[in-house]
């Protein structure tokens with residue numbers, strides 16, 4: 001079985017290399033933002049979405065434009081990959097998985113990618129350069145090799161290298177090697193099925209009655225975040241002190257994030273290795289954490305209270321838990337079932353009676369039909385477990401009948417959609433991306449008269465080309481150099 005794995009190492013750049021990395025990240029950001037502008041402008045003129053291939057054809061012109069010679073210093077692949085990222089962002093938007101692509105900001109999305117693993121481009125595992133990697137235009141880059149999982153000295157990754165990303169984080173630059181690794185087909189674990197009810201008072205409650213608390217941000221830590229933010233606001237814009245305050249804030253955020261993600265990794269690994277089936281409820285985080293502010297005419301109620309609740313919801317990283325379970329269950333041979341969440345907290349796990357009166361308080365559950373009493377979260381986890389088992393059973397049944405009929409129909413789960421399924425949808429929509437009808441069903445269909453369509457396109461192209469450079473004010477172009 002082939003799985004995708006990323007191996008991350010901290011890079012130890014020399015001063016020149018760090019300067020180069022900042023410039024390349026700046027160039028990639030410029031191309032991404034200009035590409036976004038080009039797509040917006042192109043759509044407003046022609047009513048058509050632009051494809052990745054069409055956008056890359058403008059790269060040469062962009063490099064030859066006066067004031068933009070610095071783009072020639074950056075590796076060509078890096079610039080192409082920025083447009084590829086934009087294309088993926090649009091595909092994800094069309095598939096309904098994310099919002100409309102937004103411009104990238106300096107200091108927030110600094111990074112670029114080398115897509116070609118050819119030894120002429122990326123040099124790795126050279127006996128003369130142990131613990132180093134050769135990147136185009138960079139030369140040999142040293143790596144802080146603190147990867148205890150790969151016990152062999154000097155080995156940076158395993159499997160077939162696909163691409164190398166260079167990303168800036170709060171504490172420095174990181175290299176991420178994306179690889180395809182062949183692993184033995186895993187044997188399904190024998191431990192009993194388990195499911196989790198996810199909440200705020202208890203981060204995760206298992207169907208076996210175990211309460212798990214993730215290290216979420218405490219009230220005192222929120223206070224510290226507030227102080228660090230205040231420190232940034234008190235510094236003059238563009239000053240060195242402000243940069244320093246920003247760095248302190250980013251490092252603290254990174255610490256809090258890593259602490260939580262580490263706990264989620266340990267949790268998901270343990271259960272994916274031990275249990276044959278894991279059940280989760282399909283939580284619509286976006287809907288649950290929607291703002292209550294309302295409009296000027298109709299302001300919302302209890303806005304501050306809801307804001308606090310939203311913060312607690314987002315603090316739990318439910319999507320990250322789901323993402324990790326999704327790929328780890330594949331690695332370790334277990335199964336993940338994401339089931340619909342409706343009424344899971346009001347249903348009795350013993351007699352299936354659904355009533356709001358069942359739930360006496362946040363923690364107490366007492367069934368009005370059969371008198372079953374339990375902690376409300378444990379009961380909900382039990383309900384989710386039975387739903388997950390039922391969903392898994394119907395899936396295997398339908399796959400059996402499918403193989404008998406040898407039909408090509410894809411049979412999905414009863415209710416909730418798994419991440420894998422959403423990705424499949426995404427890859428489907430990727431193939432048909434670029435058609436205007438997908439982006440906007442009411443968009444004007446391309447005219448049948450060829451001549452008029454062509455003239456429109458030509459008019460659009462001129463404008464589109466102008467939009468390519470619109471990201472930078474004309475007066476600044478000569479002095480402009482990305483950082």
Ligand SMILES: [Zn+2]
Nearest residue numbers: 348351367370
């Ligand atoms: Zn009952």
